[in-house]
Amino acid sequence: MKYCDLHCDALTAEGTRRVTKENLTRGGCLLQCFAAFIAGRENRFARALALCDKFDELCKREGLHAVRSAAELQENAVNALLTVEEGGAIEGDFLKLRALYERGVRMITLTWNYPNEIGYPNFPDYEGLCAGRVPFTVREKTRGLTPFGFEAVEEMNALGILADVSHGSDALFSDVSKICKRAGKPFVASHSGANSVYDCARNLTDGQIKALAECGGAVGLDFCADFLSADKSAEGQKSALLAHAEAIVNAGGEDVLCIGSDFDGMPDNPYIASPAEVPVFLEQLARKFGSARAEKFAQKNFLRVFSAV
Numbered sequence: 001m002k003y004c005d006l007h008c009d010a011l012t013a014e015g016t017r018r019v020t021k022e023n024l025t026r027g028g029c030l031l032q033c034f035a036a037f038i039a040g041r042e043n044r045f046a047r048a049l050a051l052c053d054k055f056d057e058l059c060k061r062e063g064l065h066a067v068r069s070a071a072e073l074q075e076n077a078v079n080a081l082l083t084v085e086e087g088g089a090i091e092g093d094f095l096k097l098r099a100l101y102e103r104g105v106r107m108i109t110l111t112w113n114y115p116n117e118i119g120y121p122n123f124p125d126y127e128g129l130c131a132g133r134v135p136f137t138v139r140e141k142t143r144g145l146t147p148f149g150f151e152a153v154e155e156m157n158a159l160g161i162l163a164d165v166s167h168g169s170d171a172l173f174s175d176v177s178k179i180c181k182r183a184g185k186p187f188v189a190s191h192s193g194a195n196s197v198y199d200c201a202r203n204l205t206d207g208q209i210k211a212l213a214e215c216g217g218a219v220g221l222d223f224c225a226d227f228l229s230a231d232k233s234a235e236g237q238k239s240a241l242l243a244h245a246e247a248i249v250n251a252g253g254e255d256v257l258c259i260g261s262d263f264d265g266m267p268d269n270p271y272i273a274s275p276a277e278v279p280v281f282l283e284q285l286a287r288k289f290g291s292a293r294a295e296k297f298a299q300k301n302f303l304r305v306f307s308a309v
Contacts, residue, residue, distance in 0.1 A: 001282050001291075002030040003298040004306075005275070006107075006220030006258055007083070007166070007191040009265030011051050011058070012037045018263045018274040021062040024078045027275040030299055031067070031079040031306075033107065033190070034058070037265070038086040041114065045096050048089035052103040055082050068104045070307040081306075083107035083164070083190070088116030092148055094155055106309065107162040109190060110149070110172065118149035119172040122201040136226075139201040144171030153179050160309050163187040166220075166260070167202070177211045186215050186305045191222040191260035194247035197240065202227050206251040213252035218305045220260020221245060223269045237271035241281060242288055245297070249289070255304070257297045 010019035011034050024032055036051035038044045058080075059066045065077035073079050082103065087110040090096040100108075110118050113126040120143040128134035145153065153163050153176055163180065165173045166189045180187045189212060195203035204212075204219065212219060221244055225232050229240035248257045263275060272281050286294035 001279070001286070001295055001298050002028045003259055003278055003282060004031040004302040005029060005263070006033050006188065006218070006260035006302060007035055007085070007265075008032060008261060008263045009035055009037050009085070010263070011035065011054050012039075013264035018268070021064060021078060023274045023276040027278040029078055029275055029278070030075075031073065031081060031302070032064075032275070033081045033083050035083045035085040035109070035265075036089070036105070037112075038084070038089045039112065041088070044086070044089045045091050045093075048084060048100060049103070052082060052100070052105070055080070066104065068106060070303060081106055083109070085109040086112040086116065087118040087152065088112075090117075090152070092117035094152070097152065097155060098159065101159045101161055105161060107164050107188065107190065108156060109164040109166055110153070110176070111167050111169075113167065115143075117146060118152050119143070119145040119175070120169040121167050122169050136201055137199045140169035140171070142171055144169055145175040150175065150179065154183070157183050157185045162305070162309055164190045166190050166192045170208075173208050173211075177215060180215045180217070186217040186308050187212065188218045188220065188305060189260075190220045191224075191262045192219055193222050193227050193244045194251070196251070197243045197247050198227065198229055200227050206247070209248055209251035209256060213256040216305065216308060217256065218258045218301050219248050219252065219256055220258045220302075221248065223261045223263070223272055224266040225269045226266075232270065234270040237269055238284065241271065242284060245285060246288070254289075254293050254296055255301055258302045259298065
């Protein structure tokens with residue numbers, strides 16, 4: 001069963017990459033999204049362009065088929081889609097947003113862990129979180145999109161760039177949902193989980209999952225162990241992933257769940273550490289939900305969203 005993965009950090013990975021052509025091929029990956037992740041707060045647009053170059057070089061070197069639309073997908077290739085993680089990459093400038101679109105970017109994670117020109121992240125105090133002063137259950141609920149952010153999401157919808165609300169605050173999620181519902185456009189949470197299973201600000205509430213489904217959007221299930229369960233054993237992570245999958249389907253229906261691994265952007269998950277091991281999880285999904293629904297989760301749901309954009 002082939003699959004699509006909405007998020008990985010291979011372009012900025014340190015050390016040995018998990019997302020390689022060999023592992024993607026072994027896992028049966030149809031489409032891998034590669035995030036140009038911007039962690040710093042200086043020269044963000046220039047760094048994004050450099051990562052666009054790195055994406056082009058990676059595709060050429062490893063034989064990945066870069067695509068900009070669903071119509072360009074090749075069934076017998078490992079297809080690659082360029083995304084951006086951290087909307088601050090456009091530095092509050094629509095010309096820079098359009099330049100990234102011209103480079104092939106088709107999804108932008110609106111925020112990372114710091115406020116930017118577009119809006120606010122789900123952790124209200126990331127520095128405090130890293131220092132252990134603030135638990136990761138504390139959510140930013142009141143600050144959402146900025147005035148520029150509202151315009152940016154509308155411009156993204158007009159261009160054909162998916163708005164990604166993973167890392168976004170509750171208020172940002174609500175703002176994006178209203179914009180996309182009014183425009184008849186889908187949006188995504190590229191790498192998130194279900195808060196009903198594990199209380200973490202990075203996970204979505206049932207109401208948020210339902211809102212995504214109502215817009216025809218998708219949730220990419222994140223494989224980051226810290227966001228899934230307190231049990232970090234392989235068996236604990238397996239159980240947690242299946243529980244998150246079930247909660248997402250229960251809240252949003254069978255057309256909303258996808259895969260958003262976050263490979264190369266997190267410590268290895270003891271249950272599923274690389275793309276080569278994704279088939280093991282897909283087999284568990286097929287056992288739990290049936291093969292037809294598992295195929296939706298693996299690829300059909302995201303292909304529908306990608307085609308709509």
